[in-house]
Amino acid sequence: MSKTLFDKIWDAHVVKSLPGGRDVIYIDRHLIHEVTSPQAFAGVEARGIDIFRKEKIVATADHNVPTRDQHLPIREAMSRKQVQTLVDNCAAHDIPLYGLGHPYQGIVHVIGPELGITRPGMTIVCGDSHTSTHGAFGSIAFGIGTSQVEQVMASQCLILDRPKTMRITVDGELSPGSSSKDIILYIISKLTAAGGTGYFVEYAGSAIRALSMEARMTICNMSIEMGARGGLIAPDQVTIDYIRGKKFAPQGAELEAAEQYWLSLYSDDMAVFDVEHHFHTDDIAPMITYGTNPGMGMAVTDNIPSHSDTKALDYMGFEAEESLLGKRIEHVFIGSCTNSRIEDLRAVAQMVQGKRKASHVSVMVVPGSKQVEAQAKAEGLDTIFREAGFDFREPGCSACLGMNEDKIPQGEYCVSTSNRNFEGRQGPGARTLLASPITAAAAALAGHIVDVRTVIKA
Amino acid sequence: MKPLVHISSSAVPMPIENVDTDQIIPARFLKAITRDGFGDNLFRDWRYDRGGEPKQDFVLNNPIYAGEILVAGKNFGCGSSREHAAWALGDYGFRVIISSFFADIFKGNALNNGLLPITVSDQALHTIFQAIEADPSQELKVNLPEQKLSCGEEEWSFDIDGYKKQCLLNGHDDIDFLLSIKDDIIAFEQEQVIY
Numbered sequence: 001m002s003k004t005l006f007d008k009i010w011d012a013h014v015v016k017s018l019p020g021g022r023d024v025i026y027i028d029r030h031l032i033h034e035v036t037s038p039q040a041f042a043g044v045e046a047r048g049i050d051i052f053r054k055e056k057i058v059a060t061a062d063h064n065v066p067t068r069d070q071h072l073p074i075r076e077a078m079s080r081k082q083v084q085t086l087v088d089n090c091a092a093h094d095i096p097l098y099g100l101g102h103p104y105q106g107i108v109h110v111i112g113p114e115l116g117i118t119r120p121g122m123t124i125v126c127g128d129s130h131t132s133t134h135g136a137f138g139s140i141a142f143g144i145g146t147s148q149v150e151q152v153m154a155s156q157c158l159i160l161d162r163p164k165t166m167r168i169t170v171d172g173e174l175s176p177g178s179s180s181k182d183i184i185l186y187i188i189s190k191l192t193a194a195g196g197t198g199y200f201v202e203y204a205g206s207a208i209r210a211l212s213m214e215a216r217m218t219i220c221n222m223s224i225e226m227g228a229r230g231g232l233i234a235p236d237q238v239t240i241d242y243i244r245g246k247k248f249a250p251q252g253a254e255l256e257a258a259e260q261y262w263l264s265l266y267s268d269d270m271a272v273f274d275v276e277h278h279f280h281t282d283d284i285a286p287m288i289t290y291g292t293n294p295g296m297g298m299a300v301t302d303n304i305p306s307h308s309d310t311k312a313l314d315y316m317g318f319e320a321e322e323s324l325l326g327k328r329i330e331h332v333f334i335g336s337c338t339n340s341r342i343e344d345l346r347a348v349a350q351m352v353q354g355k356r357k358a359s360h361v362s363v364m365v366v367p368g369s370k371q372v373e374a375q376a377k378a379e380g381l382d383t384i385f386r387e388a389g390f391d392f393r394e395p396g397c398s399a400c401l402g403m404n405e406d407k408i409p410q411g412e413y414c415v416s417t418s419n420r421n422f423e424g425r426q427g428p429g430a431r432t433l434l435a436s437p438i439t440a441a442a443a444a445l446a447g448h449i450v451d452v453r454t455v456i457k458a
Numbered sequence: 459m460k461p462l463v464h465i466s467s468s469a470v471p472m473p474i475e476n477v478d479t480d481q482i483i484p485a486r487f488l489k490a491i492t493r494d495g496f497g498d499n500l501f502r503d504w505r506y507d508r509g510g511e512p513k514q515d516f517v518l519n520n521p522i523y524a525g526e527i528l529v530a531g532k533n534f535g536c537g538s539s540r541e542h543a544a545w546a547l548g549d550y551g552f553r554v555i556i557s558s559f560f561a562d563i564f565k566g567n568a569l570n571n572g573l574l575p576i577t578v579s580d581q582a583l584h585t586i587f588q589a590i591e592a593d594p595s596q597e598l599k600v601n602l603p604e605q606k607l608s609c610g611e612e613e614w615s616f617d618i619d620g621y622k623k624q625c626l627l628n629g630h631d632d633i634d635f636l637l638s639i640k641d642d643i644i645a646f647e648q649e650q651v652i653y
Contacts, residue, residue: 145541258653
């Protein structure tokens with residue numbers, strides 16, 4: 001029988017099917033961090049049971065860590081206690097922790113791939129909705145709540161409804177100035193912030209195939225922003241080339257066997273999806289959001305749609321039918337699990353080399369991991385950023401969610417490479433405009449919203 | 459988990475669409491390491507001003523509305539997977555959320571915490587909002603065994619997964635079940651090849 005990529009992986013992980021249609025699904029990798037794990041550890045301990053498969057868990061501290069002076073004790077008391085609780089829990093249960101100060105520390109969705117922990121065909125979970133990022137490798141990866149974190153700790157399994165399947169095919173070649181971030185912002189603007197709810201999405205088509213692994217991660221990362229449980233892309237040679245040589249990747253004969261298996265993971269020609277969407281890169285320009293959910297996006301040269309939600313526009317201080325080109329902005333944030341990898345930093349550095357940010361703009365560049373930070377320094381990107389007046393920080397989730405002190409002040413505008421423009425997401429009253437790294441970089445230089453294509457040509 | 463069988467209560471109306479989990483509980487309040495006390499910061503930035511004073515135009519600060527049921531616009535709970543959103547709603551005192559559409563992860567988190575998400579049609583949602591507007595003390599009745607929701611003369615059936623229904627009725631959670639099938643899980647592991 002013809003199967004989708006999703007079906008192949010799901011079916012290979014069914015421990016037991018339950019009456020009524022739910023499946024008990026085995027989980028291959030469990031990533032944990034300081035914010036959504038403490039109550040799960042406490043729950044397991046309260047039940048008096050052991051962690052069932054501690055060797056399948058990997059921990060890091062990312063959501064609530066400072067992005068300056070990470071070698072010093074965390075100043076804020078509750079944050080310090082939360083991070084310390086993760087350290088204590090990992091020590092007590094013998095779980096590997098890439099915590100503050102470790103050369104592998106970083107945003108959980110950046111370090112999984114770069115360490116070779118994330119691999120095709122796996123089921124991967126984490127108490128974070130952007131776990132969908134790992135789907136770029138052809139894995140079933142999705143975010144879970146803390147009760148489910150506890151379930152996986154207790155049994156390495158979850159009881160799940162089988163989601164419906166959706167395929168989104170994007171064909172064509174991206175034009176200069178557009179990137180994978182623009183592809184996914186475009187898709188969400190068409191399907192809306194709820195358009196994928198109940199579905200697991202496979203991304204396919206020539207435009208997806210042509211992307212690097214890091215660019216594919218950006219696409220899968222934002223699957224949740226249209227409500228989808230996750231998104232995945234069939235593994236190919238690009239995937240294999242990325243994984244080879246990574247710290248925890250299989251090696252030698254095991255790698256050969258793995259590669260053969262990984263390349264068998266694709267949707268069969270006759271496989272049927274519950275829903276299919278087709279897009280073409282000819283319609284995809286540099287994007288920007290104007291509202292308070294990621295579905296409220298448009299080409300940067302468009303005008304805000306006339307029937308936009310007035311509550312959202314009031315919050316943003318925008319009016320229907322106006323253009324955002326030339327709008328003054330005060331902040332630029334380059335970072336988050338969506339766009340904080342080395343290719344993102346290179347693209348930004350290339351754009352700003354030898355230039356200087358607008359004087360009224362503050363710019364934060366937060367690398368996704370210690371490895372990304374080290375690589376950036378090795379390539380001299382940190383110098384380029386410093387000379388441009390950008391603040392190059394240490395790794396963490398930072399201003400994406402404003403859990404640490406990296407917040408955008410009330411009422412001010414931030415062009416952000418992150419994934420959510422919800423009210424108050426980057427700080428109470430903060431106004432977020434989501435965009436690609438180079439659109440954000442162009443705004444940093446100009447001090448207002450610009451069409452990055454005009455900067456590239458100039 | 460506290461069992462949930464029948465709930466009869468007035469309801470709090472929130473006719474806003476796409477209420478995301480950052481509104482339900484902002485990230486800066488996720489630093490606690492226990493499940494308790496999140497209700498104090500439920501809808502923090504809609505509920506209080508910068509100085510911590512209650513905003514009079516927000517529904518939770520309006521004394522005419524109260525109850526164990528929250529009625530909200532479509533796509534409730536979108537965004538982050540933070541279970542703290544379900545904890546905050548439960549800690550505040552809600553036991554049932556009614557909307558025409560729920561985000562996936564939130565719905566699962568709610569069910570895992572004894573908070574019942576009831577999906578109704580857009581029309582039914584409209585009717586309920588109108589009934590509450592006409593009479594803020596209007597009682598809604600939830601009958602989980604029969605899967606019925608009623609508001610005055612109107613009554614609707616709602617769907618819920620049979621397994622999760624039993625969990626809610628009995629106050630059981632998934633771990634109780636998963637621990638009971640450990641032999642099956644170990645047998646699966648022995649057959650599995652992971653690359």
